[in-house]
Amino acid sequence: MQRTKIYSDIELFRRAAEEWSRERQFPLLAGPETARAAHWLTRNGDVADLPAVSPEPRPGVVVSCGDGAVAAIAGLLARATDRSHEHVAPSEVPGLLAHRTGELVALVGLPDDIEAIGDWPGQWAPALGVVTARGLPALAALVYRSLILPDLPTAPDRRLVHPSMPGSQDADVISYGEKDLLTERPSRVLALRSHGRECCVHLPDGIICGRSDSLDTYHEAQPGRRLPSCMLGTGCFRLDLDPEDRIPARSLTASVVYVHACDPVAPGVNAMPHSVNVALGFLDGTAVAVVGAVGRQRADPDAEKVLVDALNAGLRLGEAVTLLNEHGQGAGGEMSVTGLLGDPAIIVPDAAVSDVVHQDAGRAMPAAIAVDPAHIDEARYLTGSVLRPLDVLRWADVPADRAELARIDDAALLVAQACLQAGHPAAGQVPTLLKELADDLVSVQHRMLDGLAGNAYGTWWQFGGPARTVYRQDSAHAERCPHCGRPSGRRVVYRHHVKEALELRLGLCRRCGPWQWRIGREEAVRHRTAIDRIAYVGEPGTVTMTLENPFERTVRGAAAFCFVNGAYERHQKPACWPLALGPGERREVTAAVTVQRAVNPDLHEAVFMTLLDGTLTVLPIFFDVRPVTSVQ
Known part of the structure; x- marks a missing residue:
């Protein structure tokens, strides 16, 4: 007997979803995400051979916002996992979540529904996961994949690390040439530690792209959106790459994708259109969950271990991400906020032993005298409030001529001596020395800023x-x-x-x-x-x-x-x-x-x-x- 049923009509699908019970065929919507699931899960790519779901009790609650079809999909997830389900308007989500801060909350909605909430919803419920995808077919397919996860063959964890970052010598993937490990061999947790933005994750010679449609597709400008070049019809902004150097995010074969880069988890706070978001791209493929930064990300080589150790200990995804955020408060604070796209109540199966052998482990790198108090105040200000901070700026990679700063410091010392030492030969020159000191500080600030702008x-x-x-x-x-x-x-x-x-x-x-x-x-x-x-x-x-x-x-x-x-x-x-x-x-x-x-x-x-x-x-x-x- 066929264990799933594919619908082309949304209203028929909605009714089937609302009436579904464990004895019935699991309803899905026709679409490329369902076809990709068949390609991945069956030998012949036939949707008729898709495996049955494995309903299991999961703790927590299911909340949804959006239209009736979204509510029906959320109800499917709730009934398959013995959880209560509440459907509300997006404006009601913050208040509802504020009363469920200690629970695992699966918030189901399309990206526009989540955006209508007005902010990242995880701030109100730390163990929340946003179950979302680009469109109803993709959302139904995501819920389906999350329910068959326990029955999938085990797979190893893999790591992509940009060669400019620590740990790249031990990574499975550092370049486009190893992309088969991303797209052809399944992973349990695929960690991507690199540079990125909402629409992509970088490789030195390639790019993981969030778009699931053709790059030739042109999009009109949208108010309040930041449009990447591909949506303006001018191709990828990575001018050093050819079109074939692009790896669609949907093509990665992993159950959980951990993105340690900037801006991947954007629902609710997205600046770019949903159609280019790299995390949503992963959810168009095999992923059941994406863990990643909400906003800008501060590099933290230890974060990946915190996540993987938590999953290996049997914690559910929402619990693991909660631990990751607790760790992040001591690492980057507001620049180490992590969000979860996917059901937070999922327990990720154990990892298999790695099937990769690295051939090259080193591949990647006297008493004071009475003087004018105003002169002393000016010397104190120029030395403490201006000169000392300039020396500190060198620690923040602001270009500075250490010898020049030392010369100015000597000039400041001379001013201090002239002000404070009785009989100092330069005592009568203090006003002139102060003016020269102030002018020198202006000049050095100009050169430092010019150098910083040049570096930028x-x-x-x-x-x-x-x-x-x-x-x-x-x-x-x-x-x-x-x-x-x-x-x-x-x-x-x-x-x-x-x-x-x-x-x-x-x-x-x-x-x-x-x-x-x-x-x-x-x-x-x-x-x-x-x-x-x-x-x-x-x-x-x-x-x-x-x-x-x-x-x-x-x-x-x-x-x-x-x-x-x-x-x-x-x-x-x-x-x-x-x-x-x-x-x-x-x-x-x-x-x-x-x-x-x-x-x-x-x-x-x-x-x-x-x-x-x-x-x-x-x-x-x-x-x-x-x-x-x-x-x-």
Whole structure:
């Protein structure tokens, strides 16, 4: 007897799902996800030979939001696992979850339903898993796969590690040439530790792409969305790759995919369209669950072990992700938030012994005198509030000439001696020495910022560079994002483990990403600029940043504007200029922007930077670059 039944009519499917019991054929919807399941699970690829589900009791509850068909699919999952089911409107989800914080909650809905909640729902229920997929056929197929998981053959765990990251020498996959281990050999847990964004995970010579449709498919611009180049009809933003270097996420053969990269788990906080999200791409294939970062991810080589150890100990997926988030609070805090797509009550079967043999383990790398108190105050300010932070910035990978800083420090020492030592020969020169010291500090800040902008322009730059991995989170509090207005913003303070004076202050939104990075005083010049802009290839324009000096003294230094990795993207060169703001002054600073005709239409990150009296501030700006043929 056929153990499943495929429906082409949604209303007939909904009725069959609502009436399903364990004695009946399991209803599925016709679609490519069901066909892929047949290819994967049967010898002949015939949907008629799909195996029967294995209903089993699971703890927790099932909650759904969306239309009646979604409720029917959620009801299927609930009845097959002996759980209660409650269907609510998206607006009611936060309140409901707030009363179920200690439970394993499977929240079922299509991506648009989850997005309508307004934020990542895991913040209200730590052991929550979002059961979602792109469309009703994919959602029904996901529930089906999760119910046959206990009967699948065992498979080993595998690891993909980008060769620029620690541990790559022990990884199963570090390059596109080993993609068969991703697409042809099943994995229990496939860990992907690399660089990425919502739409992809990177390999040095390839890319795991979230799209399940053809790259030739053109999409109109959508309000409030960040569009990658492929949706504008100009191909992949990875200009160094050929089309055949793309690995569709749906083609990976793994039960659980763990993505240790930025932005994979995006439902509720997605900036890009759902159709390109890499985690949803995995769920179009064989995966029953995706575990990954919600928002930006701080590199943590230990996170994978926490997850795998929890699964090996027999914990359910939601419990394992809860442990992973507890671990993350001590690692990256708000930049180590992990989410689960999939049923949190699943117990992942034991792993098989690895079937890979590595041939090359090393493949990847006197008393004080009376003086003018104002002079002493100025010397104290220039030395403590400006010069000392500049030396600290070297620990955050800001280019600095150590010899020049030492020379300025000697000049500051001379000023201090002239002020404080009786009979010092330079005592009469203190005003001149102070002016020279202040001018030297402006010059060195200008050169440091120019060098930092050059680094950002010429590399795959991230604020703080590799030194970011040695910060610990000191504090975090909620703040409404100044750009999208959502309550998904955070103000976070990180402190360097060794250089205690180095504090990194971050404004972070789970939707928009970082809106401000700062190293220096908490009270500083106020900066404001729009984080999202649209630009057209070849058209000149400007971008403006508003600055406001809250202090009763002039602040001096420099400002800069550049495109991150702009050399690779063929953008205009960085610009850096001196800047001074008088007491209480408010000013708009403008940079000219012309997207060169050689630039590929895509999302391009730019930054405004200032280095003013020892405080470094960086404001990211995301340029949605459109081709000249786009409707303007």
